[in-house]
Amino acid sequence: MGQPNQTIPTQSVMNEVGSATTTEVVGPELVNTQPTKKKKASASGSRQSSACYDHFIRLHDDLVDTPTATWDGKCFHMRCVAHILNLVVNEGLKDKQLSITSVRDVVRFVKSSPHREAKFKECIEFTGITCKKLVCLDVSTNWNTTYLMLEAAEKFQDAFDKLEYEESSYREFFGKSVGLHSAFHQVSVVYCELKQATMSLSGVFASVGGDMMEKYNRYWRCATKMNKSIYFGIILDSRYKLSYIEWTFKDMYGVGSVFATGLINSIKESLQKLYDCYKQVDDQKHNIQTS
Known part of the structure; x- marks a missing residue:
């Protein structure tokens, strides 16, 4: 299975609005926070504050009422495509969330300290796994990192089973519960x-x-x-x-x-x-x- 592409184009399309300056259209509080260089937007950059989003809603309404707005402002992009895609992916994974959480917990355990990671590498060598990659944690705002985490963890299933017997704190860690x-x-x-x-x-x-x-x-x-x-x-x-x-x-x-x-x-x-x-x-x- 091929690896999904993380980079998603999210460039906003906005026509010129008369002779108004950027500060007049967008507002000084947003102009001062704009980056100096254009970068590709990724899922990790999809965070937006409610205040900023409300300002863009008002901006959109102003553009729609402007005679020079192309196609009545329908080309004006309001939401990050990567953010929407992340919501869609999470909705599809909802039924499997318990299993995914279990995998995430064991990966977090392995990467929580150098000692545990070294012990895990010993288990990999003992079980004869030839894969040179290591396990990785997913990021909640990156829609494809859960796939990468599961793909990597699947290759080391035998090593995780071996770790349960080799690392004394492994069973103790997952046996604890808060009551x-x-x-x-x-x-x-x-x-x-x-x-x-x-x-x-x-x-x-x-x-x-x-x-x-x-x-x-x-x-x-x-x-x-x-x-x-x-x-x-x-x-x-x-x-x-x-x-x-x-x-x-x-x-x-x-x-x-x-x-x-x-x-x-x-x-x-x-x-x-x-x-x-x-x-x-x-x-x-x-x-x-x-x-």
């Missing part, structure tokens, strides 16, 4: 560490800890705004339950803390609302089945 338990434990540990840092005898250490604690409190100190979902998994786990949350809050905020008491009550209230929501849905399904 509600880990989130709650990390949040509580970080708070205790920051609290200890603010009481340090070192002025610099205490200052840095205070700044970090201020940022922490901005997201986690307000009981009415913070997401209670990280506590639900702990409460519903028979190994912990609500009593573990209460014990942790005593360790974090102190025994008899007004904030801890209010947070516990807020968690109970949120959990009750979540239960009522699920119960309502279940009752509606039951009523439909019996009717």
